[in-house]
Amino acid sequence: MYLLGYDIGSSSVKASLVDAQKGNCVATAFYPKSEAPIKAVRAGWAEQDPNAWWEYLKAATADIMAQSGADKADVKAIGISYQMHGLVCVDKDLKPLRDAIIWCDSRAVPYGQKAFQALGNEKCLSHLLNSPGNFTASKLAWVRENEPELFSKIYKIMLPGDYIACRLSGTPATTVSGLSEGIMWDFKENSPAQFLLDYYGIPADLLADIVPTFGLQGEVSAAAAAELGLAAGTPITYRAGDQPNNALSLNVFEPGEAATTAGTSGVVYGVLGQVAYDPQSRVNTFAHVNHQPMVNGQWSMVNGQCSMVNGATRLGVLLCINGTGILNSWMHRNVAPSLSYAEMNDLAAQAPIGSAGLSILPFGNGAERVLCDKEVGASIHGINFNTHTQAHLLRAAQEGIVFSFAYGMEVMKQMGMDLKTIRAGKANMFLSPIFRDTLAGVTGATIELCDTDGSVGAARGAGIGAGIYADHNEAFAALQKLQVIEPVAADQAAYREAYERWLTFL
Numbered sequence: 001m002y003l004l005g006y007d008i009g010s011s012s013v014k015a016s017l018v019d020a021q022k023g024n025c026v027a028t029a030f031y032p033k034s035e036a037p038i039k040a041v042r043a044g045w046a047e048q049d050p051n052a053w054w055e056y057l058k059a060a061t062a063d064i065m066a067q068s069g070a071d072k073a074d075v076k077a078i079g080i081s082y083q084m085h086g087l088v089c090v091d092k093d094l095k096p097l098r099d100a101i102i103w104c105d106s107r108a109v110p111y112g113q114k115a116f117q118a119l120g121n122e123k124c125l126s127h128l129l130n131s132p133g134n135f136t137a138s139k140l141a142w143v144r145e146n147e148p149e150l151f152s153k154i155y156k157i158m159l160p161g162d163y164i165a166c167r168l169s170g171t172p173a174t175t176v177s178g179l180s181e182g183i184m185w186d187f188k189e190n191s192p193a194q195f196l197l198d199y200y201g202i203p204a205d206l207l208a209d210i211v212p213t214f215g216l217q218g219e220v221s222a223a224a225a226a227e228l229g230l231a232a233g234t235p236i237t238y239r240a241g242d243q244p245n246n247a248l249s250l251n252v253f254e255p256g257e258a259a260t261t262a263g264t265s266g267v268v269y270g271v272l273g274q275v276a277y278d279p280q281s282r283v284n285t286f287a288h289v290n291h292q293p294m295v296n297g298q299w300s301m302v303n304g305q306c307s308m309v310n311g312a313t314r315l316g317v318l319l320c321i322n323g324t325g326i327l328n329s330w331m332h333r334n335v336a337p338s339l340s341y342a343e344m345n346d347l348a349a350q351a352p353i354g355s356a357g358l359s360i361l362p363f364g365n366g367a368e369r370v371l372c373d374k375e376v377g378a379s380i381h382g383i384n385f386n387t388h389t390q391a392h393l394l395r396a397a398q399e400g401i402v403f404s405f406a407y408g409m410e411v412m413k414q415m416g417m418d419l420k421t422i423r424a425g426k427a428n429m430f431l432s433p434i435f436r437d438t439l440a441g442v443t444g445a446t447i448e449l450c451d452t453d454g455s456v457g458a459a460r461g462a463g464i465g466a467g468i469y470a471d472h473n474e475a476f477a478a479l480q481k482l483q484v485i486e487p488v489a490a491d492q493a494a495y496r497e498a499y500e501r502w503l504t505f506l
Helices: 050-068 108-118 121-128 138-147 160-169 178-183 194-200 222-228 240-249 324-335 341-348 389-412 433-443 454-465 490-503
Strands: 002-008 013-019 025-031 075-082 088-090 156-159 214-219 235-240 257-262 266-272 283-289 315-321 359-363 377-379 422-426 446-451 480-485
Touching: 002 050, 002 160, 002 454, 013 050, 013 235, 025 050, 025 454, 050 160, 075 121, 075 160, 075 240, 108 121, 108 138, 108 194, 121 194, 121 324, 138 194, 138 454, 156 160, 160 214, 160 235, 178 359, 214 257, 214 454, 235 240, 235 257, 235 454, 240 257, 240 266, 240 315, 257 389, 266 389, 266 433, 283 377, 315 389, 324 341, 341 389, 341 433, 359 389, 359 490, 389 433, 389 490, 433 446, 433 480, 433 490
Parallel strands: 002 075, 075 235, 257 422, 422 446
Antiparallel strands: 002 013, 013 025, 088 156, 214 235, 257 266, 266 315, 283 315, 359 377, 446 480
């Protein structure tokens, strides 16, 4: 018995087949083998052909089925993870009317800013938990104003994962989590955000029907089955955006838990157990995968049962730092070009906690939302020509990255979040002992490094939605913890002192 997971990224589409009983991945593949093209017709634009995602998905599916030798009848459920905040517009034949406007396209920024001002901060934040920003609703507003003839032909709008599920089943649908990431869900009314749709002039019937994040969302059609080599009727039982799904992949479901990544940019995604927002909108808040809104005073039901968390609020608060691993790679190119990253880490470890008074701000990769969209740049502070060495610079860079995470996590704490456990894959910056120890030291949280990825997580999520697993703890029983880092009490004062000094330079 197998579970099939897809991860629809902007660089590739990955598929993984998981043995449902053992919990291990038996086959994985991604396409294309070189990075998928992103069309940028104008500066700040970013589009992809949704049909290309489908072609990549077909190739990856064929590869894993051949690798595993699995019988298509033994694939019992499908889960989907996808790049967030994109816009796919389809006609009545469910065919794309234009290329998808994807997450990194910035053309809708002025539309979101104007809506935020016109509707008011309090209205937007108390209902949407975010400013309209450069999200899916604002992108659709751009289409309405700039492509009116095309807009008039739209039958449904979907997020990238919704579109893939529609190609699989032939039926358009979305989720509360998906609507919230597109800033189209009203958390006060527990319904689509009619006031924002009205402001933008978007008919509510352009939204697809809502299905549960976990549960029967559709079944693979005969036509899709023939294309993919899967069995017709295979249920689609889970979908979520890439950051909520990354949290799911790391078994992050409950308040006090967080998932984080630290590649070129960095993300901390923590779970909040109450409806709250940051008054300055420095972080984004979405419905987490196990959030269940109340409807008419009753908790919503899925497959005749209440949610996994007995209807409790579960929101995902997303902190994004643009200047993360990109600072470390800049240091590699310009400060230590002859060293490997592992050698850089060894050299940095020769400097003491706090880098002997040297502080580095890592914000050299554009405006930072956590700094209220200011572009403060990267900078070095407190350098002493008689004291500081290459080792101090390398350590201060890593500490500065961690301190930017800690700064954002304090915003999350002000919203009522107390992060005690932070999980991540053992990759990128988390390969560095200094990075890991500093994060544990300055936050006081336990760091758990795990072996997983988005497509494997999506497969396990499908197992939850199909009822193969009783709950998320059973689904992730096979999740392998590679390393656990506890904060060292004796070092915490030194980390805190370094962080407080770093704050003075913001």
